[in-house]
Amino acid sequence: MSSGHTRDDRGIALITVLLVASLIFVVGLGLTLVLTVGQLSARNHREAAVLHAAAGGGIELAADSLAVDDWQAVLGGWLVAQGADGAPTGVRTIDAQAIDLDAETNLLNCGRRDACSTAERVANTPARPWGANNPSWQLYLFGPFSAFVPARFPSATYVLVWVADDSRETDGRPDLDGGDPPGRNVLRARALAVGRDGARRVVEAELVRVCLEGRPACEPGIRVQSQREARHALP
Numbered sequence: 001m002s003s004g005h006t007r008d009d010r011g012i013a014l015i016t017v018l019l020v021a022s023l024i025f026v027v028g029l030g031l032t033l034v035l036t037v038g039q040l041s042a043r044n045h046r047e048a049a050v051l052h053a054a055a056g057g058g059i060e061l062a063a064d065s066l067a068v069d070d071w072q073a074v075l076g077g078w079l080v081a082q083g084a085d086g087a088p089t090g091v092r093t094i095d096a097q098a099i100d101l102d103a104e105t106n107l108l109n110c111g112r113r114d115a116c117s118t119a120e121r122v123a124n125t126p127a128r129p130w131g132a133n134n135p136s137w138q139l140y141l142f143g144p145f146s147a148f149v150p151a152r153f154p155s156a157t158y159v160l161v162w163v164a165d166d167s168r169e170t171d172g173r174p175d176l177d178g179g180d181p182p183g184r185n186v187l188r189a190r191a192l193a194v195g196r197d198g199a200r201r202v203v204e205a206e207l208v209r210v211c212l213e214g215r216p217a218c219e220p221g222i223r224v225q226s227q228r229e230a231r232h233a234l235p
Contacts, residue, residue, distance in 0.1 A: 050155050051193040051201035052229060054145045058159040058191035059205045061148055062141045063222040066163070066207060071187065075165055075175045077138045085143030094144060095156035095196050101139060108137040108162060108190065132172035135164030135188055145193070161191045166206070185209040185218070190230075202230040 065081040066074065073079035080088055092099045103113035110116035111127065121134060128134040141148075141161040148159070165174045166186040177184060187207040194200055205227040211218035 047195050047199055048201065050157060051195050051199060052203070054155075054157045054159050054193035054195075055191040055201045055203035055229075056227070057145065057149060058141060058161045058193065059189055059203055059207075059224055059227065062161040062163065062189055062191070063207050063224050065141065066187065067220065067222045071177050072175075074138060074140055074163055075136070075177060075187075077175075080139070081141035081161075083143065083148055084141055085147070088139035088142065092142075092158060094158040094194060097158075097194060097196075097198055099158055099160075099194055101142065101160070104160060104192065105137060105139050105162065109135075130167045133165075133167050133169055133174060135167050136174040137162040137164045137190065156196055158194045159191060160194075161189060163207070164188045164190075185211050204228055204230050 062081060069079060069081075077088070085092060088105070089102050090100075092101065100113070102115070106113055106116050110120035110123075111125070112120075121136060122132050123134075124131050139160060140163045142159065145157040145159045146155070164187065165177055166188055167174075168186075169178065169184070171178050177187070185208060189205045189207050191203045191205075192200060193202075206225050208223045208225055209218050210221075210223055
């Protein structure tokens with residue numbers, strides 16, 4: 001009888017050990033998952049902050065450059081910012097992410113990745129309801145953000161900034177900063193920062209040249225105003 005009790009006790013002890021080991025394994029796995037998710041979340045928050053800062057920085061860099069550049073050449077698509085990554089066309093790659101400059105510009109001008117026709121640019125749509133005064137977005141500043149702002153620990157971030165005539169003008173010339181206030185001496189700007197795994201942040205702003213009535217020349221510099229972050233879906 002005693003040997004039978006011993007075998008039973010050993011069996012119960014083995015089952016207990018297995019249950020405890022299983023419980024420890026499950027708890028350990030849960031803690032690992034929690035830590036992993038926490039690390040991923042923290043990384044995503046850091047990436048979002050970096051991209052938002054890069055997009056905002058792109059707006060500021062464009063404003064600084066536009067203080068001296070010819071707005072008409074910019075709106076006509078003939079002039080890009082100094083230090084831009086070549087011509088405003090073609091495909092760029094950052095951290096294994098392909099960025100099609102033409103497709104990104106077309107998405108802004110007619111909502112499609114293919115080339116826009118004139119009729120599509122001036123069509124009245126919910127996103128572009130101004131017809132002949134619809135903004136004609138021109139890619140002005142673009143390149144790896146670290147090329148414009150050297151950093152001690154550069155991130156894999158590509159920044160693009162488009163500019164367009166203010167749609168409050170009613171002259172039907174999106175390639176010309178004309179007309180009367182409030183549209184005159186105002187440009188719209190849209191910055192897109194692209195990071196790892198295709199993460200994106202978009203910042204929009206108005207760029208204003210301050211020209212006071214009665215003064216022979218406008219004040220130096222460009223004022224950045226009405227800046228806001230915009231939602232941007234993946235293409």
